[in-house]
Structures are given as C-alpha cells and as structure tokens.
Amino acid sequence: MTAAVFTVEATDGAARAGTVTTPRGTFSTPCFMPVGTRGAVPHLDSSDLEVLGVEVVLANTYHLMLRPGAETVSRLGGIHGFAQWHGHILTDSGGYQIYSLDPEVDDDGASFKSVYDGSACRLTPEEAVHLQALIGADMTMVLDVCPSAVAERPVLAEAVRRTALWARRGRDAFLAHPDAPQRQCQFGIVQGGADASLRLESAQRTLEAGFDGYAVGGLSVGEDRPAMLDALDACMVPLPADRPRYFMGLGDPAGIAEAVARGVDMFDCVLPARLGRHGTVLSDTGRYNLAAARHASSDEPLDPSFPDSPAGRWSRGYLRHLLATHEPTAARLITLHNLAWVLRFMDRVRARERSEQVREALRPSL
Amino acid sequence: MTAAVFTVEATDGAARAGTVTTPRGTFSTPCFMPVGTRGAVPHLDSSDLEVLGVEVVLANTYHLMLRPGAETVSRLGGIHGFAQWHGHILTDSGGYQIYSLDPEVDDDGASFKSVYDGSACRLTPEEAVHLQALIGADMTMVLDVCPSAVAERPVLAEAVRRTALWARRGRDAFLAHPDAPQRQCQFGIVQGGADASLRLESAQRTLEAGFDGYAVGGLSVGEDRPAMLDALDACMVPLPADRPRYFMGLGDPAGIAEAVARGVDMFDCVLPARLGRHGTVLSDTGRYNLAAARHASSDEPLDPSFPDSPAGRWSRGYLRHLLATHEPTAARLITLHNLAWVLRFMDRVRARERSEQVREALRPSL
Numbered sequence: 235m236t237a238a239v240f241t242v243e244a245t246d247g248a249a250r251a252g253t254v255t256t257p258r259g260t261f262s263t264p265c266f267m268p269v270g271t272r273g274a275v276p277h278l279d280s281s282d283l284e285v286l287g288v289e290v291v292l293a294n295t296y297h298l299m300l301r302p303g304a305e306t307v308s309r310l311g312g313i314h315g316f317a318q319w320h321g322h323i324l325t326d327s328g329g330y331q332i333y334s335l336d337p338e339v340d341d342d343g344a345s346f347k348s349v350y351d352g353s354a355c356r357l358t359p360e361e362a363v364h365l366q367a368l369i370g371a372d373m374t375m376v377l378d379v380c381p382s383a384v385a386e387r388p389v390l391a392e393a394v395r396r397t398a399l400w401a402r403r404g405r406d407a408f409l410a411h412p413d414a415p416q417r418q419c420q421f422g423i424v425q426g427g428a429d430a431s432l433r434l435e436s437a438q439r440t441l442e443a444g445f446d447g448y449a450v451g452g453l454s455v456g457e458d459r460p461a462m463l464d465a466l467d468a469c470m471v472p473l474p475a476d477r478p479r480y481f482m483g484l485g486d487p488a489g490i491a492e493a494v495a496r497g498v499d500m501f502d503c504v505l506p507a508r509l510g511r512h513g514t515v516l517s518d519t520g521r522y523n524l525a526a527a528r529h530a531s532s533d534e535p536l537d538p539s540f541p542d543s544p545a546g547r548w549s550r551g552y553l554r555h556l557l558a559t560h561e562p563t564a565a566r567l568i569t570l571h572n573l574a575w576v577l578r579f580m581d582r583v584r585a586r587e588r589s590e591q592v593r594e595a596l597r598p599s600l
Numbered sequence: 601m602t603a604a605v606f607t608v609e610a611t612d613g614a615a616r617a618g619t620v621t622t623p624r625g626t627f628s629t630p631c632f633m634p635v636g637t638r639g640a641v642p643h644l645d646s647s648d649l650e651v652l653g654v655e656v657v658l659a660n661t662y663h664l665m666l667r668p669g670a671e672t673v674s675r676l677g678g679i680h681g682f683a684q685w686h687g688h689i690l691t692d693s694g695g696y697q698i699y700s701l702d703p704e705v706d707d708d709g710a711s712f713k714s715v716y717d718g719s720a721c722r723l724t725p726e727e728a729v730h731l732q733a734l735i736g737a738d739m740t741m742v743l744d745v746c747p748s749a750v751a752e753r754p755v756l757a758e759a760v761r762r763t764a765l766w767a768r769r770g771r772d773a774f775l776a777h778p779d780a781p782q783r784q785c786q787f788g789i790v791q792g793g794a795d796a797s798l799r800l801e802s803a804q805r806t807l808e809a810g811f812d813g814y815a816v817g818g819l820s821v822g823e824d825r826p827a828m829l830d831a832l833d834a835c836m837v838p839l840p841a842d843r844p845r846y847f848m849g850l851g852d853p854a855g856i857a858e859a860v861a862r863g864v865d866m867f868d869c870v871l872p873a874r875l876g877r878h879g880t881v882l883s884d885t886g887r888y889n890l891a892a893a894r895h896a897s898s899d900e901p902l903d904p905s906f907p908d909s910p911a912g913r914w915s916r917g918y919l920r921h922l923l924a925t926h927e928p929t930a931a932r933l934i935t936l937h938n939l940a941w942v943l944r945f946m947d948r949v950r951a952r953e954r955s956e957q958v959r960e961a962l963r964p965s966l
Contacts, residue, residue: 274922274929277643281913302896302921310899310917318913531672547647547684551676555668556640562928563640 238373238419238446240478240499248470248497251584254447254478256372257417261289261322263478263499266490266580268507268573272297273307273317275507275573277566280319286544286574289321290373292502295365296328300348300355304368312370324502325371327362327404329378329423330451330482339379341399359404367414374414375449376404378423383455390427393452397425398439405443419446421480427452428461430468437469448473449480450498454489463492470497487516487579494583506576510569513557516576524568529554536571540578545571604739604785604812606844606865614836614863617950620813620844622738623783627655627688629844629865632856632946634873634939638663639673639683641873641939643932646685652910652940655687656739658868661731662694666714666721670734678736690868691737693728693770695744695789696817696848705745707765725770733780740780741815742770744789749821756793759818763791764805771809785812787846793818794827796834803835814839815846816864820855829858836863853882853945860949872942876935879923882942890934895920902937906944911937 240263242252253260267290268275268283275283275291283291298307310316313323337346343358362377377400379393401422408420422445426432440448450469453462466481473479478499484490485503493501506516513524517537524536532550537543545553545567556564606629608618619626633656634641634649641649641657649657664673676682679689703712709724723731728743743766745759767788774786788811792798806814816835819828832847839845844865850856851869859867872882879890883903890902898916903909911919911933922930 272922272925272927273918274927277928277932279914279929279933297925301925302917306897306917306921309897310915316915316918316921318918530668531675533676548645549676549682551668551672552639552682552684555672555682556638559638559663559667561638561640562643562931563645565928566643566932567645 237415237417238478240447240476242475247495249494250475250497250499252478252499254499256322256419258320258322258372262584264490264494264580264583265290265500266485266576267292267324267500267502269294269502269504270317271504272301273313275569276511277507277562277569278573280317282570283319283321286570287577288573290324290500291317291319291321292324292326293317293369293371294328294331295325295362295369295375296331296357298325298369299328299357299365300350304365308368308370312368314370322373323371324373324421325366325369325375326482327366327375327377327423328357329375329380332357333380333382339396341396343377344379359400360407363404363407363411363414363420367411367418370418372418373447374408374418374420376401376408376420376422376443376445378425378451380425380452381427383427383452383457385427387429387432390425390429390432393425393427394432394436394439397423397436398443401440401443401445405445421445421447421449421478423449423451423482424469424473425452426465426469428457428465430464433465433468434471437472441472441474445477447478447480447500449482451482453481454484459489459492462489463496466493466496466498473497485576487576490579491583506572507569510572511565513554513564513568515568516572524550524554524557536568537575540571540575542574543571544574603781603783604844606813606842608841613861615861616841616863616865618844618865620865622688622785624686624688624738628950630856630860630946630949631656631866632851632942633658633690633866633868635660635868635870636683637870638667639679641935642877643873643928643935644939646683648936649685649687652936653943654939656690656866657683657685657687658690658692659683659735659737660694660697661691661728661735661741662697662723664691664735665694665723665731666716670731674734674736678734680736688739689737690739690787691732691735691741692848693732693741693743693789694723695741695746698723699746699748705762707762709743710745725766726773729770729773729777729780729786733777733784736784738784739813740774740784740786742767742774742786742788742809742811744791744817746791746818747793749793749818749823751793753795753798756791756795756798759791759793760798760802760805763789763802764809767806767809767811771811787811787813787815787844789815789817789848790835790839791818792831792835794823794831796830799831799834800837803838807838807840811843813844813846813866815848817848819847820850825855825858828855829862832859832862832864839863851942853942856945857949872938873935876938877931879920879930879934881934882938890916890920890923902934903941906937906941908940909937910940
C-alpha cells in the first residue's frame with residue numbers, strides 16, 4: 235500500500251534520474267520544489283508556477299495550521315483547491331519551524347507558541363498526520379525532532395531516539411487514517427546532526443518504520459560543506475534505491491549537484507526566492523548583487539546566457555532601478571528569474587550523464 | 601504641428617467617445633491610465649499591463665528625474681525601452697509632487713528637496729520640457745503651480761497667474777525643442793482650486809498657449825464633490841471640442857462617470873492599485889475590505905459578476921489568507937483585479953449611449 239511509485243530511468247554512479255508517480259500524476263527527479271510556506275511562493279501565484287514549469291511546490295503545516303487553520307484549508311478545497319494549484323504539493327510537518335521557537339518537547343510531542351499571536355500550540359506525530367490529511371498535500375512529512383546543527387552529541391542522540399519513536403507513531407497514525415493512505419504518501423525524516431554514526435542509526439531506524447520516501451533533515455543549517463556531505467553519505471547507505479530521497483532545505487546549485495551525485499532526488503529551499511526578493515541574481519557566471527552601482531546603466535539582461543528567463547525582457551538597469559526604489563515589481567521579477575534559473579539547472583542536471591560534468595560546466599556559478 | 605489627433609466618434613450631451621492618435625498609435629477614450637510612478641505599476645510589469653489591455657500608462661517626471669535620472673532613462677531606450685512598454689505613456693510634469701514638498705516658488709521656477717536624499721532640486725517650465733523629452737513619453741505635461749485645495753483666493757489667483765506664465769514658457773520650450781514636437785505632444789493644465797471664476801480664467805489663459813490637449817489639475821484633492829463638479833464645469837466651457845481633456849488624479853467610478861458626462865476623456869489615479877494593495881476590492885456591488893473576518897471561509901471569487909477578473913481563479917478565503925499573512929501575492933492579485941475592474945468600467949462607459957445609464961446601472965458600486 236503506497237501512494238507513490240518511484241521509477242529510476244537512468245543512473246550514473248549513485249546519481250539517478252527518474253519519476254515519482256502519485257494519484258495526482260507524475261513528476262521528474264531530480265527536482266527542485268519552490269517553497270510556498272503559507273500557500274503561495276512570495277510574489278507569485280499558481281499561474282506563475284505553471285508558466286515556470288514547476289512540478290512540485292512545498293507548503294508548511296506549521297504555518298497553515300495557525301493561519302488560516304487546517305480546517306479552513308480543507309473547507310476551501312484542500313491545499314490544491316485553496317491555492318488553485320493542480321501540480322504536486324508536499325507539506326513539511328512543522329518540525330523544523332517548531333525548533334526555531336524553543337519548544338518544550340517530551341516523548342509525546344512538542345509545545346510551542348504561535349508566531350502570529352503567541353498562543354499555546356501543541357503538535358504530536360498523530361496530530362501532524364491529521365493536519366496534513368486535512369490540508370491534503372500529495373506528499374506529507376512525519377513529525378521529527380530537528381536539533382541545532384551545533385548541538386552536543388547527547389542532544390543529537392536524544393533527537394534521533396525521539397525522531398525514531400515519532401516515526402513509528404506517525405507511520406501508524408498515517409496507515410490507520412481513513413483515507414490518507416489512498417491519496418497521500420508519507421516521508422520519514424533522518425536526523426543526527428553532522429554525526430555520521432548517528433546519521434546511520436537514524437536512517438536505519440526510520441527505515442524500520444517503512445515510509446514511501448525518505449528525507450534527510452537537519453543539514454545545510456550552518457555546518458561546513460564537507461561535514462554536510464559526510465553526514466549525507468552516512469544517511470544514504472541504508473536508504474532503499476526504490477524510494478525517492480529528499481534533502482530538506484538545500485537550494486544552492488553546488489550543494490544540489492553534490493547531493494544528486496550521492497543519490498538524492500528531491501530538493502526544496504527558500505533560497506532562490508529569498509535571494510531574488512533581496513536583489514541577488516543567479517546566473518551562469520555566478521550570483522551577483524543587482525543593487526551594485528555598476529548595473530545602474532546596464533542594458534544587459536539579468537543572465538545573457540538565459541534568454542528565456544521570465545525577466546529576460548528587461549535590462550539590469552531597469553530592474554536595479556525598481557529594486558533601489560523599493561518597487562515590489564523588482565522582487566517579483568528577480569524571484570521569477572531565480573526560480574527559472576534553478577529549474578533550468580535541474581533540467582541540466584537530469585540531462586547530463588554525469589553530475590560531475592554538470593559541476594564542471596557550471597563551476598563559475600557554483 | 602501637433603503629434604496628437606483627437607477624433608470624436610460619438611457624443612451624448614457633453615460626453616464623447618473617441619480616439620487619440622499619436623506617432624505611437626491609437627487609444628480609445630474615455631480611458632483610465634494606471635499609474636506607474638517610477639516606471640512600474642506597483643507589483644506589476646509591462647506584460648501584466650498588456651494582458652489587462654491597458655492602452656496608456658502614467659509615469660512621473662519628478663520621481664524619474666531623481667531616480668534613476670532622466671539621462672539614465674534616455675540611455676536605456678527612453679521610458680518605453682526602459683520599462684519595455686510599447687503602449688502609450690504620459691508623464692506628469694512633477695508639479696503636483698513638488699507642491700507636497702513645501703517648495704520655494706518664484707516666477708522662474710520651483711526649488712524643493714529630493715524625497716530620496718534631501719538634496720536641493722530645481723524645476724522650471726523649460727527644464728520640465730527638457731526632462732520629459734529625455735524620458736520620452738508620448739504625452740507630456742506642462743509644469744504648473746498646484747496649490748492646496750483649501751488655499752485662500754489670493755493664493756489660488758497667484759497660482760493661476762504663474763501657471764499661465766509657465767504655460768507660455770513651457771509651450772515655447774516644447775515647440776523650440778529639436779525633436780519633441782515630432783514625437784511627443786504636450787498638455788496644458790488648468791488650475792484655480794474650487795473657485796469657478798478662477799477656473800474659467802485659468803482655462804482661457806491655458807488655451808491661449810495652444811496645447812495638444814488640456815488637463816484639469818488640482819481637483820479631487822479633498823474638496824467636496826459638488827464643489828469639484830462646479831469647478832470642472834467652469835473649466836470645460838472654453839476648452840475646445842477637438843482636443844482631449846484630461847482630469848488629473850480622479851479614479852473613483854462615480855467621479856469618472858460624472859466627469860465623462862461633462863466631456864472629460866482621460867483619467868489617471870493611484871486609487872484602484874493602492875486600494876488593492878491594502879485589501880480593498882472593487883466590485884459591481886460596491887467596494888469592500890477583504891480583510892474582514894466574514895471572508896475567511898468564503899469560496900466566492902472577489903466579484904462574482906466579473907468571472908474574467910485576473911484574480912477570478914482564487915477564492916476570497918485564499919486571497920484574504922494571503923492578505924492577512926502579509927504575502928505580497930495578495931497585493932498583486934487584488935491590484936490586478938481592481939485595475940481590470942476599472943478598465944472594464946471604462947469599457948462600459950464607452951459602450952453606453954448615456955453615461956447616466958452607466959451611473960444608474962452601477963449605482964450600487966459608486
């Protein structure tokens with residue numbers, strides 16, 4: 235009983251290109267999922283995502299449970315009807331957000347305060363399943379314990395233990411749900427900080443609960459790149475080849491290329507959109523700050539090697555002017571450009587036989 | 601020698617439907633011009649305006665001369681190349697903006713401070729022509745003196761005198777410009793506050809300078825509606841039927857309908873977009889505040905009688921959620937809706953034989 239079928243179509247070392255098929259349809263991997271935390275990618279709507287060719291969008295259970303509430307999302311057609319987005323949606327469980335709020339955690343669940351009004355909230359593995367069933371994403375995440383990247387080993391070990399406990403309970407709740415298993419799939423999450431042995435243990439214990447896909451959480455949160463890749467390597471060993479693998483929160487092209495080479499299939503990150511909102515442009519010759527004075531009179535487009543960019547119609551000089559005068563049109567157009575750039579990067583990653591070649595070809599921009 | 605031909609195609613009392621033809625092409629009147637002060641309507645780009653069917657956009661000389669500078673706009677292709685907008689553009693001269701900055705005015709010109717960095721600036725009738733020639737709009741405005749709506753009669757009379765002086769100098773500078781008369785047209789501006797006799801005098805003196813079109817400035821700035829209409833009536837008497845008439849800064853549907861009935865052809869206002877950014881929705885049953893709690897679970901579109909609204913795909917519940925969580929997507933979608941609503945309102949005004957019928961039909965929303 236799984237609502238997701240993962241088909242590997244090509245491999246190269248550990249890297250693979252494939253598809254994930256759910257009751258909603260099929261999307262290609264490796265894929266990048268833009269983040270619409272509250273049900274919209276900032277400055278964009280679902281018709282923009284269609285034009286960009288986005289296949290999967292991420293939304294956030296923690297935010298949606300607080301505003302407008304999972305019941306309201308359900309009443310307005312679930313997240314697909316609510317946002318009028320007919321592609322795939324993945325909802326994060328809220329574990330990552332909660333741990334930025336200094337929660338009180340026990341074996342049963344986590345208590346924390348609403349970021350909107352300070353009211354007391356509680357999330358358990360069962361409640362995370364219930365809320366995500368109401369929200370109605372195609373892919374859901376189990377509730378996990380996501381400690382600080384610089385936590386001491388005992389803290390990481392306790393997080394791994396509790397994450398495994400919650401994985402079991404979350405999986406049971408999902409399978410016992412009256413309709414979720416027929417229309418949703420569920421991913422487990424591997425924790426363990428930058429500790430390779432804890433990562434291996436967490437992967438094994440998550441695997442025992444038997445999910446439709448497996449995510450690596452709690453990385454790319456400030457640790458250095460070699461430490462991140464060592465921890466990722468340790469996770470990957472036990473994870474089965476016939477299930478999609480998802481690296482949570484990784485969005486820089488260099489990191490994506492490294493992770494694809496290690497067998498990761500799915501990525502999400504606020505980075506390309508956040509950079510765009512603040513005027514940092516992704517391009518084949520490297521990222522740059524459009525606010526710099528040297529762009530003020532430039533009639534070049536944002537990335538001359540990307541003529542099909544959704545912002546390719548306008549000059550750097552015009553877009554910099556809008557950015558400098560705080561016109562929201564700038565944030566929108568650079569967000570569109572950056573997301574299109576990352577999606578094209580993923581196309582190139584999928585098209586290349588060896589992701590090493592992609593890294594080589596794109597070295598200036600990584 | 602005029603770069604604009606106004607053709608009246610139908611009249612009904614003082615109201616008329618027609619076209620304005622410039623070297624750029626032809627647009628229909630009565631028309632509503634969205635305001636892109638700094639070269640973009642907030643949250644929108646030129647492709648959005650194309651989809652909306654906008655024919656004329658307004659930009660602002662005062663803002664563009666300060667950021668990015670008229671020379672930079674010129675270097676980047678003029679305002680049409682800069683914004684990549686190939687429809688008509690009208691630039692306001694900056695008179696209205698300057699008078700909100702408590703300027704020092706003498707017969708020669710106005711000295712004021714930059715809203716961006718406080719630096720000293722000066723604008724004269726000749727400089728306003730020069731700057732607008734660099735910016736390159738199809739329709740330009742003469743520099744005027746725009747006093748407070750509640751100014752005493754001597755202040756208004758002095759503004760009328762100086763506006764007439766500047767009209768003559770602005771017109772001379774325009775006609776002496778090496779290429780402006782071939783590619784731009786120029787509108788004079790009638791002042792006089794809410795004083796009917798000063799309005800008549802100002803219209804006559806503006807007319808003596810001989811412009812391609814005539815604007816009514818300094819109204820719809822806080823005076824009551826009967827006073828506004830009396831002042832408008834006084835202006836209209838001497839203005840020739842064969843030139844377009846432009847009511848500056850009027851954007852509410854009721855006011856537009858009244859002014860069309862008196863023979864006005866062109867309108868601009870930030871109102872529909874500004875209302876949209878702040879969550880006020882225009883609809884056939886009246887404007888409403890989408891932030892109200894009653895819309896939180898509504899699956900209705902913003903205006904059920906406007907199924908082709910660019911925001912018609914989403915429910916009030918979804919858009920209210922984005923508004924309440926400060927997602928900029930809400931500002932964009934409601935801006936698009938409101939502008940589309942006003943443009944459709946202008947279509948209806950043009951299509952009706954009598955604007956009284958429009959007022960009657962749209963009474964609930966006026």
